[in-house]
Amino acid sequence: MTAQATNSDASQERVGLLRVLGPVHVWALGVGIVLVGEFMGWNFSVGKGGAFGALIACWVIGLLYTCVAMIDSEVTSTVAAAGGQYAQAKHIMGPLMAFNVGLYLVMAYTMLEAADALIVGDLLAILAGQSGYDALDPRPFVVLIIALLALLNYRGVFMTLSLNFVITAAAFVSILILFIGVKPWQPGAILQHQGLLTELPYGWIGVIASFQFGIWYYLGIEGTCQAAEEVRSPSRSLPLGTMTGIMTLLIAATLTWYVCSGLLPWQYLGQATVPLYDASRMTGSLMLQIFLFVGTMFAATASANGCINDASRAWFSMGRDRYMPQWFGAVHPVYRTPYRSILILIPIAVSFAFTGLLDQVITFSILSGLLGYTFMPINMILFRRKWPLGTIRRGYVHPFHPLPAIVLMALCVTTFFATYLGFGTQLLAMMIFYIVASLWFVLHRYKFVRRADQFTMNWPKPLGY
Amino acid sequence: MWIILEYAAWAIAAGILLWMIMDAARVNRQFDEDTLMSSKEGVDELLEHGDVPEAVEGTKG
């Protein structure tokens, strides 16, 4: 297809995103973003509540995310549009909520992308240090990794997520290899759980406090919804990819906890930068060290890659509806990607990475995610109320409604409390940001939005309207 | 060796960014804005293709 040909029959032909993805890509997108959380970050929950506290957090937050995955599978297999939860909110709750959800997504993913790129830079600095060069400047590598992944995203979604599948699978395998390498069938040989595990250092309040970083084990799995407009068969692939994704993560999270808590004293683990890599160092096996170094590298790269994909989809669909400047709603006529959104997010991600505010950025990212999970149960209940079962075609119907929604809501409230323990100021600062942004949307931005056009689903009128 | 790599990383990153910006500018020139903006939210196409297979409501609830 030449450029001129497309140009001439522009009136007939639409340039949209390309439908090329299968369930494997959905899995790669979801798990790819998250898996880095097993290599770093989750262990801060050990610092907040002790090793057992972190294990409880791992499973309780795992339950939270299972609810997220169930709810998302139903809604997104029905509202199959780029922007994921943003498009869901737009159809079910209304424009202002949609604007906020879109912002949560863009913020959470762009900030996570910055953190991932920094990790790659730091790992290279460690490598250089070990080879005798201590003064490596990680910045060019941070920019390079962001630029490379942006290029990949720019040139097409299929290649992007196929690569993500390969490196995510490799990173997952590195965790499995480490687990086998520490001989779990011979407790005491390498693993020292008996000597290392202590009682809860803070009691039960510490367990709740550790929920905050327990989110790291799974943060981003809900990103699978962003691919809705690019999968071949959304109603089948999205639930399949998301559900297998959450299972993979539950396994990876438990294995990670088991290996690390059996090798590292909890006080060290609670503040370590790269806990799995440290665990591999403790085994004394060079092979395992190399595997885990590469695994950490791959996991960070896969995560940044998926984040670029998701953040740009959310930004793009907001632009398309004019929630954001409409200029961003363009699709590349050859590569069929939201190229302007991908481009604009490069300098933003780089600036997040270079401000030296990594802690702030990560906290903001987690909290934006948490706000998104709080939105989901409200959304789910309204979805079933406005369109009861049987009134529209649903790709997947999750069981036990409204139990998952209620559980999810209760867990979100608890996690807000956990965040308040220690990170109260950041929580308030972030709430003020979203409140000001909402006012800006209502008073200024919404006037550019076409009212009826944003409701694109082929559904009957909702009940009660 | 690492110093060379640092400079190489800067150079490659700059090259990639430059290429993307030039490509974006080229696309902006070659296509009119309406074509670029013509994508629609996905669902209509989805239903037309009968892409929702055994998705009958209430099957599992």
Place this chain on the structure above:
Amino acid sequence: MANKYEPPTQSGLGQIFDSVFLLALVYIALFIPLVLGLTGAGGTDNMPEVVNWETLEQNPVMQAQWEKLGYTPETAAELITHRFDYTIDPFMLILTGVVILGYFIFMVKASDKEYRDVIREKFDS
């Protein structure tokens, strides 16, 4: 029958301004806690008078792992004795709760108002 709302087209300059405005807002939110000096969790240290593995309450297994990591009792002491401070300030807790709850109530109400317009225009005209 509702009238169809025809939005104004935003100028290029307006679009740039809006993007920059939003980005500036993000940075302000990131910097507020830093400027107020209120980042991270507060903590306490209960350093024993004599620092060795016994007074730090580390059993032989723990000692071995610390040493493998390259720590001595002196370098590990701060990590081991540091504890977060989980005292709850009721005023701040209630304030935070009210802000979050208020935000979501506002969100649901205001969204619903706009949503009714959308539905009216989509289905009634």
